[in-house]
Amino acid sequence: MAFGDLRTWLATFEAAGELKRVTAEVDWDREIGTIARRSFTTKGPALLFENVKGHKNTVGRKVATALFHKRSRMAMLLGFPPDTPVRELVRHVREKNKTLIPPVVVPTGPVKENILRGKDVDLHQFPTPKWHYRDGGRYILTFAAIVTRDPDTGVLNVGVYRGMLGTRDTIPILILASQGGGQTFSKYRQRKQPMPVAAVIGYDPIMDFIAGSPMPSGVCEYDVMGGYRDEAMKLVKCETNDLLVPAGAEIVIEGFVDPDAKTFELEGSFGEYTGHNSDVPTPRPVVKVECITHRNDPILRGTQEGTLPGSFNENSMMSSIQRAAIAWNVLESQGVPGISNVHVHPVTNGTNICVAINKRYQGHPKQVACALWGSNAAAWRYKNVIVTDDDIDISDYEQIDWAIAYRVNAGKDDIVIFPGSFGSSADPSTPLEERNVAKLGAGIWNRVLIDATRTWMFDPMPEWEGRFPPTVQPSTEDEALVDARWKEYGW
Ligand SMILES: Cc1cc2nc3c(=O)[nH]c(=O)nc-3n(C[C@H](O)[C@H](O)[C@H](O)COP(=O)(O)O)c2cc1C
Structure with a gap:
């Protein structure tokens, strides 16, 4: 993959229909930022402002922003097709x-x-x-x-x-x-x-x-x-x-x-x-x-900071990839077995992280959380760790929600709070006195593990195939029968 400089990339985005040149005069005072936010919210194009008020004859005249708040452009930057x-x-x-x-x-x-x-x-x-x-x-x-x-x-x-x-x-x-x-x-x-x-x-x-x-x-x-x-x-x-x-x-x-x-x-x-x-x-x-x-x-x-639901900015889009990759490498280097997937949704910037495991022992999810929280990469991230079994597609919030609903028993040890940990000083849920960096060196975070894996604490029921009840998903044989007769039903 041949990479270039900013101009090469703007040209590449333009050729792919992913760049908007704004030639109308815009004000540096909030107007550029508001347009950038609108591009975040609409998952719109990268922006190149070529006519900034008061800057027609200055040394610098152009502003480029909103380059990779869309995953497709992030994929292009990494040398992949946009839909990767x-x-x-x-x-x-x-x-x-x-x-x-x-x-x-x-x-x-x-x-x-x-x-x-x-x-x-x-x-x-x-x-x-x-x-x-x-x-x-x-x-x-x-x-x-x-x-x-x-x-x-x-x-x-x-x-x-x-x-x-x-x-x-x-x-x-x-x-x-x-x-x-x-x-x-x-x-x-x-x-x-x-x-x-x-x-x-x-x-x-x-x-x-x-x-x-x-x-x-x-x-x-x-x-x-x-x-x-x-x-x-x-x-x-x-x-x-x-x-x-x-x-x-x-x-x-x-x-x-x-x-x-x-x-x-x-x-x-x-x-x-x-x-x-x-x-x-x-x-x-x-x-x-x-x-x-x-x-x-x-x-x-330049870029505008801050992600909101439905309005992911550049930092959060890159973090959704980098913070997952970094966490996965941390887990690997710590020898935590059975990691099937690590996912960070852009909206949380990595404050929340989901890890899917091929569960090897009951305490496995705790090992995942400890390894993440002990790493330097957790300084501003990984406050809330959700661990699921690997039958859950953790890139899908609906599936995570289902796992939390039916695999979490808060009265047991499925919710573990790790209090007084180092953390972000920018988290508005933390009281101001616990965000006093001058005094404490970093913010204080009460981190939480949500263990949404199937518990191994149940005694297996004779009619179950494992420790947990089977789901209502039809059997493979029944599915095959319906597949074979599908046209007969009149669809
Ligand atoms: C758009 C953006 C803005 C950031 N702003 C700051 C900032 O103002 N101060 C800061 O310390 N980190 C900021 N960060 C985070 C750091 O860049 C990031 O933690 C990085 O790992 C720091 O690099 P270093 O560990 O090599 O110093 C920002 C990151 C991004 C993507």
């Missing part, structure tokens, strides 16, 4: 997350077509949307890949952290301590040194897919991206630090983040992945911009 079943995509992602091809450094590339430094640095030159009426400002970093380097190991980390437009050369960002990039920032903080960063905006969306998902500690996301692309990523060195960025990126913002709280600026509020807008403006670390490099006529890639 999610299970197949999850299987592919499980393999690719483990396939590493290190990047190569090239002398230059399109991202170096323009280099802005000193007084030429002006973030207001880009058509940054204010995505939603409750947002605290214009958000320039929404699906940007933030590159940092671990000062101990030298390994590069690439993660997605949001950032709001501050002044012409500052961007307050939300880089949580639980993230790989946040742990790197903690090291710089302990050394009282500024952390060099490069924010990469707009490249092959496989970058967004990998940067927005937790990879195992110590693994460089560029190596993983190489694995997905079946070829080494071509990177160029930044102008003002030793970080490396894709040669074909649209825009790269170089700078540093000072751990000194005196430099912090207010950031927020902004939509959360939970579908709520619950944050308040908070002093956050700031990217102090020293240099911007960009392609000619650069495209600002």
